[in-house]
Amino acid sequence: MTPETPPKASPEIKPTIEDIEARAAALDIEDAFPEEDFGDALLRLITAAIEDGDMTRARELLLDQHYADAADIIERMQPDDRAQLVLALGKDIDPDILPALDEEVRDQVLGVLGVQNIAAAVEAMDSDDAVTVIEQLDSDERRRVIQALPAEHRAGIEQALAFPEHSAGRMMQREMVAVPEFWTVGNALHYLQTTGDDLPEDFYELFVVDLRHHPLGKVSTARLLRVRSETPLREIIDDDVEPIPATMDREEVAMTFRDRDWVSAMVVDEDGRLIGRITVDDVLDVIDEEAEDDMLRLAGVSDSDIFHAVWQTVRSRFGWLCINLCTALMAASVIGLFEGTIQQVVALAALMPIVAGLGGNAGTQTLAVSVRALAMKELMPGNARRVIGKEMVVGLANGLGLAALAGTVAYFWFGTPLIGLVLASAMVVNLVVAGLAGILIPLSLDRLGVDPAIASGVFLTALTDTVGFFAFLGLATVFLL
Amino acid sequence: MTPETPPKASPEIKPTIEDIEARAAALDIEDAFPEEDFGDALLRLITAAIEDGDMTRARELLLDQHYADAADIIERMQPDDRAQLVLALGKDIDPDILPALDEEVRDQVLGVLGVQNIAAAVEAMDSDDAVTVIEQLDSDERRRVIQALPAEHRAGIEQALAFPEHSAGRMMQREMVAVPEFWTVGNALHYLQTTGDDLPEDFYELFVVDLRHHPLGKVSTARLLRVRSETPLREIIDDDVEPIPATMDREEVAMTFRDRDWVSAMVVDEDGRLIGRITVDDVLDVIDEEAEDDMLRLAGVSDSDIFHAVWQTVRSRFGWLCINLCTALMAASVIGLFEGTIQQVVALAALMPIVAGLGGNAGTQTLAVSVRALAMKELMPGNARRVIGKEMVVGLANGLGLAALAGTVAYFWFGTPLIGLVLASAMVVNLVVAGLAGILIPLSLDRLGVDPAIASGVFLTALTDTVGFFAFLGLATVFLL
Numbered sequence: 001m002t003p004e005t006p007p008k009a010s011p012e013i014k015p016t017i018e019d020i021e022a023r024a025a026a027l028d029i030e031d032a033f034p035e036e037d038f039g040d041a042l043l044r045l046i047t048a049a050i051e052d053g054d055m056t057r058a059r060e061l062l063l064d065q066h067y068a069d070a071a072d073i074i075e076r077m078q079p080d081d082r083a084q085l086v087l088a089l090g091k092d093i094d095p096d097i098l099p100a101l102d103e104e105v106r107d108q109v110l111g112v113l114g115v116q117n118i119a120a121a122v123e124a125m126d127s128d129d130a131v132t133v134i135e136q137l138d139s140d141e142r143r144r145v146i147q148a149l150p151a152e153h154r155a156g157i158e159q160a161l162a163f164p165e166h167s168a169g170r171m172m173q174r175e176m177v178a179v180p181e182f183w184t185v186g187n188a189l190h191y192l193q194t195t196g197d198d199l200p201e202d203f204y205e206l207f208v209v210d211l212r213h214h215p216l217g218k219v220s221t222a223r224l225l226r227v228r229s230e231t232p233l234r235e236i237i238d239d240d241v242e243p244i245p246a247t248m249d250r251e252e253v254a255m256t257f258r259d260r261d262w263v264s265a266m267v268v269d270e271d272g273r274l275i276g277r278i279t280v281d282d283v284l285d286v287i288d289e290e291a292e293d294d295m296l297r298l299a300g301v302s303d304s305d306i307f308h309a310v311w312q313t314v315r316s317r318f319g320w321l322c323i324n325l326c327t328a329l330m331a332a333s334v335i336g337l338f339e340g341t342i343q344q345v346v347a348l349a350a351l352m353p354i355v356a357g358l359g360g361n362a363g364t365q366t367l368a369v370s371v372r373a374l375a376m377k378e379l380m381p382g383n384a385r386r387v388i389g390k391e392m393v394v395g396l397a398n399g400l401g402l403a404a405l406a407g408t409v410a411y412f413w414f415g416t417p418l419i420g421l422v423l424a425s426a427m428v429v430n431l432v433v434a435g436l437a438g439i440l441i442p443l444s445l446d447r448l449g450v451d452p453a454i455a456s457g458v459f460l461t462a463l464t465d466t467v468g469f470f471a472f473l474g475l476a477t478v479f480l481l
Numbered sequence: 482m483t484p485e486t487p488p489k490a491s492p493e494i495k496p497t498i499e500d501i502e503a504r505a506a507a508l509d510i511e512d513a514f515p516e517e518d519f520g521d522a523l524l525r526l527i528t529a530a531i532e533d534g535d536m537t538r539a540r541e542l543l544l545d546q547h548y549a550d551a552a553d554i555i556e557r558m559q560p561d562d563r564a565q566l567v568l569a570l571g572k573d574i575d576p577d578i579l580p581a582l583d584e585e586v587r588d589q590v591l592g593v594l595g596v597q598n599i600a601a602a603v604e605a606m607d608s609d610d611a612v613t614v615i616e617q618l619d620s621d622e623r624r625r626v627i628q629a630l631p632a633e634h635r636a637g638i639e640q641a642l643a644f645p646e647h648s649a650g651r652m653m654q655r656e657m658v659a660v661p662e663f664w665t666v667g668n669a670l671h672y673l674q675t676t677g678d679d680l681p682e683d684f685y686e687l688f689v690v691d692l693r694h695h696p697l698g699k700v701s702t703a704r705l706l707r708v709r710s711e712t713p714l715r716e717i718i719d720d721d722v723e724p725i726p727a728t729m730d731r732e733e734v735a736m737t738f739r740d741r742d743w744v745s746a747m748v749v750d751e752d753g754r755l756i757g758r759i760t761v762d763d764v765l766d767v768i769d770e771e772a773e774d775d776m777l778r779l780a781g782v783s784d785s786d787i788f789h790a791v792w793q794t795v796r797s798r799f800g801w802l803c804i805n806l807c808t809a810l811m812a813a814s815v816i817g818l819f820e821g822t823i824q825q826v827v828a829l830a831a832l833m834p835i836v837a838g839l840g841g842n843a844g845t846q847t848l849a850v851s852v853r854a855l856a857m858k859e860l861m862p863g864n865a866r867r868v869i870g871k872e873m874v875v876g877l878a879n880g881l882g883l884a885a886l887a888g889t890v891a892y893f894w895f896g897t898p899l900i901g902l903v904l905a906s907a908m909v910v911n912l913v914v915a916g917l918a919g920i921l922i923p924l925s926l927d928r929l930g931v932d933p934a935i936a937s938g939v940f941l942t943a944l945t946d947t948v949g950f951f952a953f954l955g956l957a958t959v960f961l962l
Contacts, residue, residue, distance in 0.1 A: 066741075068741060072858070203703050221702035222684050261762035281739075285739065291769065292772065295849060295853060298779075300845065306860060314879055321883055329835065329890060346823050353812060365782045365798050367780065368782055369786060373785065378556060378787050378788070383524075387787065405806060
């Protein structure tokens with residue numbers, strides 16, 4: 001369907017497999033390919049191996065990589081090659097690859113892997129990664145994977161899945177170090193040194209709890225290393241840290257980490273008991289995804305579809321374009337009202353898109369700033385009125401400036417000062433409306449509990465087109481005819 | 482200039498100062514204001530105190546807050562109030578507030594604080610925060626602040642400032658724990674327990690170096706706590722971590738942290754010597770800022786100007802709108818070529834913005850996905866050709882779908898099948914062009930070393946408007962006249 005040429009490097013830089021391997025054998029593998037991205041070179045090698053039917057070689061090439069790099073390669077492959085490779089990997093796939101994949105790609109990979117291999121991989125993961133993978137399965141697969149897990153894993157995953165999507169409860173992992181408040185540093189050290197597999201592989205803070213398992217604060221590992229072993233934990237605890245409720249939205253979790261410069265956070269259930277921890281590496285992903293969502297939604301795309309198949313991409317973008325078609329027809333019907341005017345002064349037809357277009361652009365500027373400021377909690381009820389007033393003045397000022405320029409051009413183009421004046425006036429009106437709409441639409445959506453990024457764009461351009469055409473053609477009808 | 486009403490809560494939720502204080506005295510201060518954001522309530526209190534001229538009280542209210550909350554409040558204040566408050570704080574301002582502020586707000590705050598207070602604050606900061614503040618000063622102030630610093634601080638800051646803006650060298654802090662490879666765990670523990678102020682306040686990893694101070698790997702503090710003190714560091718070192726060159730762009734640093742799930746990274750100079758570390762809390766800010774930049778630039782805004790004064794906002798947005806005016810005039814001149822056609826079939830004037838508008842929207846969808854994928858390195862030479870092909874097919878498919886809908890509507894509206902066919906054909910052409918432009922423009926800019934977010938939008942809408950009008954009116958001229 002899509003003209004998918006196999007990913008080849010441009011001819012001048014096409015080392016053979018042997019070349020690449022010889023150079024890769026050098027100390028610093030990344031420096032061996034100064035002309036080509038290392039991932040691209042490897043992708044090409046693996047693709048070549050798959051095309052030659054040499055799956056052992058394709059497997060080997062991938063298994064050698066860090067899981068993050070392997071995930072990148074798998075993402076960038078063609079779907080058919082990807083399926084073949086994952087099939088060849090089977091149960092040997094590095095479990096860490098799965099949570100690192102783009103959601104869409106992970107969907108395909110999980111489909112190819114099958115329930116048994118998924119269960120084996122999930123068992124080897126931290127509980128937060130396991131939840132990431134399992135929550136993507138359909139309910140039947142999900143049930144089967146969970147059943148295939150050992151009982152002690154199962155309970156934690158079921159607990160996490162009971163929390164709402166995108167909540168702290170889904171992000172957290174159960175593996176953590178919790179110690180009672182009455183211990184000394186020495187007790188804690190002894191516990192750390194004698195407890196084996198039940199502790200997480202890495203941790204940066206110990207959580208101190210009371211007898212009811214309510215968290216009292218954190219002790220950083222660095223602090224623990226630097227004090228005498230008789231010191232009571234109570235003396236070195238940092239109790240200026242609030243625990244995170246498991247139901248908190250992940251966007252708010254991320255903002256708290258960012259503001260407080262945390263590396264890990266204590267997660268509590270509704271009774272205030274410590275049930276898990278969130279680590280900063282997961283927060284990095286959340287910040288990234290939330291920012292991506294806002295950016296793409298403003299542009300009318302629901303998710304990054306760079307790895308989607310063609311028809312999925314078509315489907316997901318078509319809906320938004322249909323809504324746009326409706327609003328465009330609305331704006332067209334406004335123009336239809338003034339057909340008589342356009343027939344008499346045909347120059348208006350050339351000028352009217354300028355008014356609508358600049359209104360749309362100015363409104364989009366305000367919209368992007370407002371949506372971002374809402375997400376960052378920089379725009380709050382306390383300063384909303386002031387920002388609204390500001391946007392109105394900015395719209396007016398930019399409107400006056402652009403109106404002067406555009407009006408002058410129109411005057412020289414068509415030779416009549418009146419047409420320039422009409423253009424200028426319509427522009428001022430539309431830019432003030434655009435500025436106001438750019439802030440009021442996201443503010444209203446936010447107050448209604450709707451993601452302000454998701455539908456703001458449609459409403460805004462519908463408004464600026466309609467107002468732009470109406471103001472310009474209306475003024476023209478009054479003053480030019 | 483701007484209609485700045487003092488930030489007041491809506492009348493139904495306006496507790497008095499006494500109310501708020503009584504409730505704030507309760508155990509959990511945040512829960513005391515369920516109806517109002519705590520920051521908003523505090524902002525209102527501080528503003529009231531400033532208006533009453535009670536600066537002691539305003540100071541006290543702010544000094545009680547966590548630096549992150551204090552920074553939020555200062556950001557949301559009106560510029561005049563902010564200046565008064567900062568003046569009243571003077572040298573007592575919490576140094577941590579400064580790096581946490583929005584750049585624009587920090588600019589004003591630094592201006593009010595004056596060189597002596599800035600130098601005092603900078604002296605108390607980690608070296609990375611100090612660089613963040615100092616790099617924002619103009620060269621004269623910068624020189625004076627640096628001169629006011631103790632010699633040992635000065636050298637590090639001057640070294641960091643010698644690295645390019647937005648590089649790892651500017652992000653890093655010099656405070657870190659580096660230990661020689663021949664030490665045992667016991668040596669390291671002794672060093673940590675006996676070395677006082679020269680160590681950073683918090684750290685999660687020790688960096689192991691050879692005799693030339695080249696980094697060999699990291700040892701996590703958690704690991705150090707769990708092994709016997711006779712263990713040589715060599716045995717527990719994680720040497721699968723590449724150091725970061727000081728010249729690496731901060732966006733790449735952030736991506737590496739995200740992919741590798743790091744909490745800190747070793748930074749090396751051009752000779753490979755360890756000169757500092759980057760911690761994950763700074764990476765959170767970078768990811769946030771870079772994502773914000775991409776989102777706002779796509780919408781034609783250079784920076785978030787939510788905290789900018791009116792005239793600054795006008796100035797920064799006007800440039801982009803002027804460029805848009807030029808491209809809109811270009812598109813208008815294309816329409817001008819077909820004045821004769823429009824005169825004869827005035828319905829064309831109503832329909833032509835549909836073709837241009839939908840092209841712009843479809844192109845923007847592709848653009849947003851491409852810009853994001855470039856930033857995330859998901860779009861690389863290795864898969865670029867495939868993605869280009871895909872976008873062409875997606876454009877064609879969506880074009881055909883929308884064309885069918887729009888053509889049918891136009892047919893029923895104007896009663897002539899031919900006008901529907903012309904509309905439909907122009908739409909298909911424009912959506913294919915839009916899809917191609919949406920990926921080729923950012924790819925080309927990226928290859929030229931220009932930020933693909935920054936100018937893509939102008940080029941794209943200039944193209945989709947021009948092609949849209951030309952295709953529609955051109956086809957109409959051929960088939961309808």
